Amino acid sequence: MDYTTQMDAARKGIITDEIKTVAEKENMDVNELMKLIAEGKVVVPANKNHKNLSAEGVGKRLKTKINVNLGISKDCCNIDLELDKVKKAIDMKAEAIMDLSCFGKTKEFRTRLIGMSPAMIGTVPMYDAVGFYDKELKDISAEELLGVIETHAKDGVDFMTIHAGINRETAEVFNRNPRLMNFVSRGGSLLYAWMKLNNKENPFYEYFDKVLDICEKYDVTISLGDACRPGCLNDSTDASQIKELMTLGELAKRAWKRNVQVMIEGPGHMALNEIEANMMMEKKLCHDAPFYVLGPIVTDIAPGYDHITSAIGGAIAATYGADFLCYVTPAEHLRLPDLDDMKEGIIATKIAAHAADIAKGVNGARDIDNSMAKARRELDWNKMFEFAIDPDKARMYRESSRPEDEKTCTMCGKMCAVRNMNKVMEGKNINILRDDN
Template sequence: MTQITAARDGTVTPEMKIVAEKEGKTPEEIREGVASGRIAIPANVNHASLSPEGVGGGLRTKVNVNLGISGDLHDEEDEFAKVAVALELGAEGIMDLSNHGKTREFRRALIGMSSAMVGTVPMYDAIGYLEKALVDITVEDFLEVIRVHAQDGVDFATIHAGMNRRVIDSFKETGRLANIVSRGGSLIFAWMEATGNENPFYEHFDEVLAICREYDVTISIGDAMRPGSTYDASDAAQIAELIEIGKLARRAWDAGVQVMVEGPGHMALDEIAANMKLEKRLCHDAPFYVLGPLVTDIAPGYDHITAAIGGAVAAASGADFLCYVTPAEHLRLPDVNDVREGLVATKIAAHAADIAKGIPRARDIDNKMSDARRRIDWEEMFSHAIDPVKARRYFESAPPSTDGTCTMCGKMCAMRTVNTIMDGLTIDLDAR
């Protein structure tokens, strides 16, 4: 029994109860959301260390961290340091995007230690796992890799099933400035062009779903045609694929498999809200998982900011799950500091959106921070900060000469002044 089949049978699972407690909802509200497909609880039956999270309408916006071993930088110790930062800062999801060599040992270790849900893109692993040239990989090979990931305990798997021949024809006919920027999508496109076959994940979608159902893997239907340039956003190829994804989402639910839908990408600020509504409409309110969107293409080194801006608008407009972007985006594999900066920026975007959406209890922590600032309680302020380590480091790097203040205002601290007056005392503003 999967989460969605249990929900449809009227059963509240232990995972639903945990999500309800985290979200301030009743278990029945969560069950109803899962039953309808509006909420997904990615929870592979083999992921024993998981602390379940809900992704979907009416819930807190969740944040994902990407990491993994690459061909040029394949230091597992570095990647586990990134995992530690992700867990420390409260990322709800970690995607292992390893694409070099035999990655199964790393993936199993990650799943064994991670309380966050773990996702993968089996297509990335296919060439290294199978030790075959791309054009020699068969449909059975692709399915075998998905099964291995499912057996290992992966909670959600990105499967680029929506890019079928109809979508490819649309892409070729209309053209693009940046072509296909999805790594998985580009590999499938290359395989299709070389073999003349249909997308194997589209053509054999029922077999993919059978594997997912067996282990309760949530299928995250990948957007192979996501725009990698603001110029390409909302174009024919993107929308054509989204229409196909909407059809596949219904098939997955009918098969007892939970669904998330992946989205852009790069997108101008004024297009984001409409795209979020379009996804919800075409994909029947399935949870929406977006990368950014990055709202400009000219900020390498600062793309965590361009993505956080877009992510805040996206989540406030209906996106449910934000994939972080680091300062290293478009430049190199991120290091541990990049992971911290990217994750914090995305968590800010998610939290800001939750306040805007009126998510229950979202504003509580902000109110606590404001109260601590009024009382000038530095320790309490640090405890409420998204990144308490950085907040403390900044404060302690420039000790104030006046207790209870910081070096920005010193004796002229507004909080200190008003607190003193409200206590019936005289404030000392001697300029010396």
Template sequence: MATQMQLARQGVITEAMKIVAEQEHVTAEFIREGVANGTIAIPCNINHKNIIPRGVGTGLTVKVNANIGTSSSYPDPEPELAKLQAAIDAGADSVMDLSTGNNISASRQAIIAASTVMVGTVPMYQVTVETIKKRGAVVEMTKEDIFDVIRQQAADGADFMTIHCGINKNVLKALIDEGREMDVVSRGGSFITGWMLHNDAENPLYEYYDEILDICAEYDVTISLGDGLRPGCIADATDRAQIQELLNLGELTQRAWDKGVQVMVEGPGHVPYNQIAANMQLQKRLCHGAPFYVLGPLVTDVAPGYDHITSAIGGTLAAVSGANFLCYVTPAEHLGLPDLNDVREGVIATRIAAHAADLANGNKQAWEWDLKMARARKVLDWPAQLDLAIDPVKAKEYRCRKNKSDDEACSMCGDYCAVKIVGQYLEEHMRKN
């Protein structure tokens, strides 16, 4: 069966392309052309039966991902299904199942079966957990262990998979020679780095990359090229190791496209505000315009409990500068596993960042949304304002708690509402003239 990219190159407009075109208010031919040349990806595994396809890439609205999944401390998958629904209700375009608890396969299968949005995975998490159970240490994993999990997750319906293929011996040399404050903070990156150092061997994900692509092509899995050496603190941003890995990701992007496999490229991480635009532009150049998927970027290290805000600040600039897909960060980042409220707060904060970028990028739908809100505010149409809010639940709760039911203005201005006063005098002026 052909992939979306292979079909697009044959001139075929698939049903998924038509759905994305309708969502984005663009032509189906625009989507087909973007998928064909790699600047748009539609992560849509042939075995994910109830997905509503979404597009990620140039010329489209900025998309938002929510991370969910069990941990060794919280292995029960049921709360993660509730988080899945909370993320979808809050407007997430995708979720990633990052489970590391018991029954990883069962958790993933349940999430994919319940999800109408894209589902991503990180196969190295399951490989690591299973290898430790079987052999006692991640450094004992084999190529077969890795490929068995990748194939299983693809067959289960994972729409995109984060694979840390870009770390090779040259990248590790750059990491060791330059030194870092925080070394490696990516879990998948740390597993691969530890294995390579212990075994003094090349990264099997890099060495056998073509075989991974064959699996992705079979199920039309989009490969999300993971940034295993993303900076985990501001001091490590844009160093040699990060850039050397990015150079590898550019090469791997082209090799995936040669096989008709769709690609997204992942990016940092913790980056000071003044370096974000350059990071995005460098990625786009080195990776040939492939969709860019960023975590944050977080613009400071000192805001635990508020990292959904530090992430949103960086996310807007990233998306204005070329990023196409923002992975949420919740208030629980760096502190613990997010709960339902953290998931909701993270999605909304990241959606605000994405929408702000859509406005700056001139997206017509985004501008129409804001214009509707402005017009509703002008006439003090509270039902319309609340319905138009990016988070209607919180907006309605504030409106009810802070005002009397019959208040025309809000309690902040009360009788001195600027909109109401000027509206009255403008109306009087129009009557006289």
């Protein structure tokens, strides 16, 4: 039996190789998974032209996934360095990589990225348009913008951020409700400017059916972009953000009628006490579609540490419904991340995702924590490193300060509670001041 997309296959009861892979990774009954995919509550981004993909699922009842952003820019146009980042992201088992390249002819980098990556690949075609056509923004036609989407789809991109919710209605709401930070979405600001400069509707909204034609043909998952995401705490949960979210919910329904998979993108900067309500609102207004969030970044005053502010918000967001976390690095708001920044961002986001999976009760999420606890009880340092989220850093700290008693560490030495409880429970003397006999 033929099918067009993973959603179409699930609705027809066809177990694709990708659906089977996801079911195995999630330790989930394949029929339960297919039901969630058919309803739009889970997506399996899997472009027909991404041949070496190891498929992942994003959505309800699945493990929280993380995405790594990279790509070339005019100020940092080093393809080899970005490919080193790709290798690092793959080694660190990030489930997704987004190519945010926004300068020059990006096809070479995108093609090499897709060819080497088993992780799902995302792009933002709007970023590529100016360089793709070598034209100023105002002079790019609606047809040409759609052409960039088709090119990325043909190249094998698994999901694309399409800012279709920033239409004329949403723009009017924004105009009537001034913000402290205006728009901070790069794609959203470009489209708002294009609409103003040309006095036309957002082509991704006006010609959304043509976008769906492309995505259905190649099985590209649409990540409906949040052009109105808040860029500071002051702008969160405002009229512009909510208006766009309502529009994204309507567009999701239109996509599902065509068997096109959809994710919804969300904030942004947001105070801790607003996160839970925002997750509930997205799931309600967007009909339980998977939710992909940047952060949320929970304070505006920590440049250099925004991997931490983001991980705090991400853990809370995923606990209350977010399914996919975009990593944030220490370089956020400051510069293009380097390899070290990238590693810090991945680790922080993986911690947030795992903490949320435990809170959500995701099947098997606690198992590795229980294994770590057992290794700690047994003071088995090699096992502890094996279960650590960053074994290299844990081992480096251990080796940098060696204790007198190799079973302990230099924090407590022979007063180590674990060592002494083990000895007492075994009926042995503790011998803090003397060597053991």
